[in-house]
Amino acid sequence: MPKVIDHDQRRKEVVDVTWQLIVEGGIEAATMREIASRAGFANGALKHYFSGKDQIIKGAYERSLNNLGDRLAAHTAGKRGIEALEMFMRFTLPIDQEDATAARVLLSFWERCAFSPEIHGGYDEHLDSWKAGYLQYLAEGRADGDVLTPTPDEQLVDEIIMLNIGATVVRVVSPDHLNAHVLEAQVTDFIARLRRAE
Template sequence: MPKIIDHDQRRKEIVDVTWQLIVEGGIEAATMREIATRAGFANGALKHYFSGKDAIVEGAYERSLTSLGARVEAHVEGKRGIEALEMFMRFTLPVEQEDATAARVLLSFWERCAFSPEVRGGYDAHLDSWKAGCLRYLAEGREDGDIVTSTPDSQLADEVIMMNIGATVIRVVSPERIHVPGLEAQVTDFIARLRRRD
């Protein structure tokens, strides 16, 4: 009988290998040849599972997001409004070693976005989803009477996203500049601002 191939498992293996290569040496290390070699495939065999390198890199990016999302969800579950927003902010900041590893993959993915409209489209969708989540928490916080600032919710959500992206870049490029108490204080100050009338 012909050997039955689990294509989903093979795709997962390819993504895992790519993720590790990016962690070790950045996007340049994750060549199609190296991915195939590390995954135990013949050259050219990857095309049976992915349309190209962009699709594989996007898979590695999704792997990081899935891991982060599961952790955040565990802390946000059962919460709403300003409390959910605070947990969301605290547990998306890159402060743990696991976060640093994921941050390297994210930074490589962002670089790829600059040169691939296909990859950038997927990232735009992620940003839209991320912002929608922040806006939901902000709306709930206003409904609960906890958020009273006159700063528009769209601007506040953008601040949350920019704070996280900035911290992620620094975590990769200059990790010695990441001061965890300082990051936590920024979140505390941001949440306090939401409770103050301008």
């Protein structure tokens, strides 16, 4: 009787291996040969599970997103407006070691996005979704009377996104120049600005 293969489980194993390789040595370390070897595949067998390397890299990125999404859901449950926004900001910045590890995968994914239209569109969708979430929290905060700044919400969201991207790059490339205290202070200052009507 032929062995039954759980294709979803095998795909997950490949993504997990790829994620670990990127954490250890960046995108260059995640060669198809090394991914296959670490996942226990014969050379060329990955094609039965993924159409190419971009799909595997995308899977590693989505793994990081899903983990982050689970953590965010836990920290923002029952919260709205400025309180939810603050939690969202604090837990999307690479403050602790787990987030810093995920930042390595994100940085590798961004590099791949620059050269692959196939996965670039997926990042655009993700970014649009996060922007929509931030805009919702700001709208709730204004309705609750907590967000008083005259700065337009779209501009505030752009600032949050740029803070996130900048922090991710610095945390990976030059971690000695960025620590948890600096990032926490940035969030505290940003939230305080939202509360000022000036």
